[in-house]
Amino acid sequence: MLIQSGEARDGAADRRLAWSLAGIAGAMNAAGFYAVGVFSSNMTGNVSSLADHLALANLAAAMPYLGLVAAFISGAATSAMLVSAGRRRGMARIYALSILAEAVLLAGLASADLWLAGAGRAALLAYGLSFLMGLQNAVLTRISNARVRTTHVTGMVTDIGIELGNLLDLAWRRRRLDSHDGEAEYNAGKLLLHGVTVLSFLGGGVFGVLAYRGLGPVVLFGAALLLLLLALPGLVGKGAGLLPRPDAG
Numbered sequence: 001m002l003i004q005s006g007e008a009r010d011g012a013a014d015r016r017l018a019w020s021l022a023g024i025a026g027a028m029n030a031a032g033f034y035a036v037g038v039f040s041s042n043m044t045g046n047v048s049s050l051a052d053h054l055a056l057a058n059l060a061a062a063m064p065y066l067g068l069v070a071a072f073i074s075g076a077a078t079s080a081m082l083v084s085a086g087r088r089r090g091m092a093r094i095y096a097l098s099i100l101a102e103a104v105l106l107a108g109l110a111s112a113d114l115w116l117a118g119a120g121r122a123a124l125l126a127y128g129l130s131f132l133m134g135l136q137n138a139v140l141t142r143i144s145n146a147r148v149r150t151t152h153v154t155g156m157v158t159d160i161g162i163e164l165g166n167l168l169d170l171a172w173r174r175r176r177l178d179s180h181d182g183e184a185e186y187n188a189g190k191l192l193l194h195g196v197t198v199l200s201f202l203g204g205g206v207f208g209v210l211a212y213r214g215l216g217p218v219v220l221f222g223a224a225l226l227l228l229l230l231a232l233p234g235l236v237g238k239g240a241g242l243l244p245r246p247d248a249g
Helices: 011-036 043-055 059-088 094-115 119-143 153-177 183-215 218-236
Strands: none
Touching: 011 094, 011 119, 011 183, 011 218, 043 059, 059 094, 059 119, 094 119, 094 218, 153 183, 183 218
């Protein structure tokens, strides 16, 4: 799942990756909200809150939201630099290495959540998770040529609506014009991909809250372990050391 990139990937590989990583992202996002009261991946909400506090000249309240946005951007930028450096060196395993880095950082964050207390713990957990959400989202965006984004639920729900509309339009045209092209199959594939991703994020969120409520920071160690297991085939599997086909990202 983490070797081929861009157009070399098929829809099944994208769906498996979306199912796996969107579920983990949903769990981390919801667990973070349960723990400290902020969504680490909700950049639309965070930017809106930032704008609201800035408009009211409440700079003290605005700064945490600015920090969340900056952390997410930093994670995405870090991912872009890692992937670009790996691609220049012909490292087919660079995407798997990026997910491995996320797993290691998440384990460190879980350790801090376990041992720290007070405001420092809340800030570190919120900003740390936001950084990791940006990193993971950028990895998936890059490897799939923006077909898969694990945390951009607004965009994915919009795409679901678009694909449903396209399918209804195609069904109407087919009935009137007896068209039998491949558009319907293409739109149905995209609809399935976005639907799987949103449902995985939702299911992961439900599990994340329940697990964090029962296990606390241990659930973050579990998420780190799952990320490690996802990265391993790309690190040691067939084709992991081959020069990848260049992409446009």
